[in-house]
Amino acid sequence: MEQILETLLFASDEPLTLARLREILTPGTSEPRDDGQDSVAVEIKQALAAIRARYSREDSPVVILEVAEGYQFATNPRYAAWIKKLFKDRTSFRLSQAALETLAIISYRQPITRAEIEEIRGVEVIAALETLLEKNLVRVSGRKETVGRPILYATTPEFLRQFGLRSLQDLPVVDENASQGEEAAPFIPDQGAQNPMAPPATDHQNN
Amino acid sequence: MDSEFEVHLDLYEGPLTLLLYLIERDNLNIFDIPIAHITEEYLRHIDSLRADGEYLGGEFLVMATTLMQIKARLLLPRPVEEGVQIDPREELVSKLLLAQRFAKVAKLFGDRLQIMERYAFRPPPVFENEEYTVAQRPADLAQAFRKAYDEFKLVHGDAYAIAADPFPVEAKIEKIMSLLAGKNAVAIADIWRDETARGGLVACFLAILELIKRGSVRAAQKTPYGEIFLVKVLLS
Known part of the structure; x- marks a missing residue:
């Protein structure tokens, strides 16, 4: 089971959901349930946990991330410096403050129209929206049934992947009525660095 | 300051x-x-x-x-x-x-x-968005045609060519339908990409308009400012 899952994850270029893995392993059976009663789903989850434990024990060059409601291989962040050297001519993924704020508003208030975003930010957001659409972090999800039928925007699975989130539920909890000074809760922990058995997360740059 | x-x-x-x-x-x-x-x-x-x-x-x-x-x-x-x-x-x-x-x-x-940023995924996944949600107005199509026409002039020159063949719109309709065979949508740039005569380009554009008029296709984008596609209209 572990070997099969590793093979599938290695070959896939997008997150594989539990349902998808289950369908491949036991085709034609009923829909997976995530209630602990579904023996195949439980088995898959246990196998994935075992793989992750083994990788972490061996300081494996790859890690399994749970993103966009699925599982996907990524390189171990401990060796990020080497990847950077490999792709040195690729520019890293940066977003302006305007784009980040616009994305934050969309992710919490989706689906949302441009006018509604601008109401919160107090400025035009056309340029930021274009950037987000171009980077496939945001998509057009429909039109609002109101005067002028304005376009509605929502986040994409790619957004979840880029931010290492399993689903929108992983967004930091924000209490919009909280008083000044109260911080928003942080994001879920960095998954690759979650194992307490792992050696200290220093970069392996020069060995 | x-x-x-x-x-x-x-x-x-x-x-x-x-x-x-x-x-x-x-x-x-x-x-x-x-x-x-x-x-x-x-x-x-x-x-x-x-x-x-x-x-x-x-x-x-x-x-x-x-x-x-x-x-x-x-x-x-x-x-x-x-x-x-x-x-x-x-x-x-x-x-x-x-x-x-x-x-x-x-x-x-x-x-x-x-x-x-410290994680690299292999290979960068592309989430194919198969939804063609952004409807196109006639003006959008006209703009797309003007752009294609300008590019055409750059590649093939602005000279008047004497066409050996006429460019029946019906033939271009067949071309589009064959491009759409077994598919849901085709990018309009792919429709006129291989045209080498100005008349051919124009005939393609007229064929697109004709197919939209007949209601067999609609023009739409996956995202605003994206590529324009002709999407098959499935008759129920």
Whole structure:
């Protein structure tokens, strides 16, 4: 089971959901349930946990991330410096403050129209929206049934992947009525660095 | 430039960002903003920015007006609603709080991206968005045609070519239908990509219009400003 899952994850270029893995392993059976009663789903989850434990024990060059409601291989962040050297001519993924704020508003208030975003930010957001659409972090999800039928925007699975989130539920909890000074809760922990058995997360740059 | 006004680039972001900066800089209580003070500071700031040749959008002036309006209202007796005095600053404060909250979340988003930058995925996945949701108006099609025509002129020159063959629109319709065979949609750029004569390009465009008129296809994009596709209309 572990070997099969590793093979599938290695070959896939997008997150594989539990349902998808289950369908491949036991085709034609009923829909997976995530209630602990579904023996195949439980088995898959246990196998994935075992793989992750083994990788972490061996300081494996790859890690399994749970993103966009699925599982996907990524390189171990401990060796990020080497990847950077490999792709040195690729520019890293940066977003302006305007784009980040616009994305934050969309992710919490989706689906949302441009006018509604601008109401919160107090400025035009056309340029930021274009950037987000171009980077496939945001998509057009429909039109609002109101005067002028304005376009509605929502986040994409790619957004979840880029931010290492399993689903929108992983967004930091924000209490919009909280008083000044109260911080928003942080994001879920960095998954690759979650194992307490792992050696200290220093970069392996020069060995 | 007065060193007092050395500002971070983000302040040009908008009036709310500027106000939040001033509140933080002067350690003001957001729930009890001294309006006279902040109005003065705000105006000094935008004057100074403008003196430096910065272009400030109209929203900065709207905010200046709002601030002065609030300042004036504070001098008048306040309206009472259900026994509670309405604070003229209330609306502004709630806007500022919301903007502040999202600015903080945006900071978290930025930090998160930096963490995630340390992971490389193999190979970068592309989530195919098969939804063609953005309907095209005739003007969009005309614009797409003009663009294709300009590119065509660059490649093939502007000279009049004497065509050996006429370009029956019907033949182009068949071409489009064969491109669409077994598929749901085809990019319009792919329809006229291999045309080498001006007449052929025009015939393709007319064929596209004809197919849309017949209702067998519709023109749509996956995302605004994206490529325009002809999408098969499935008859029920």
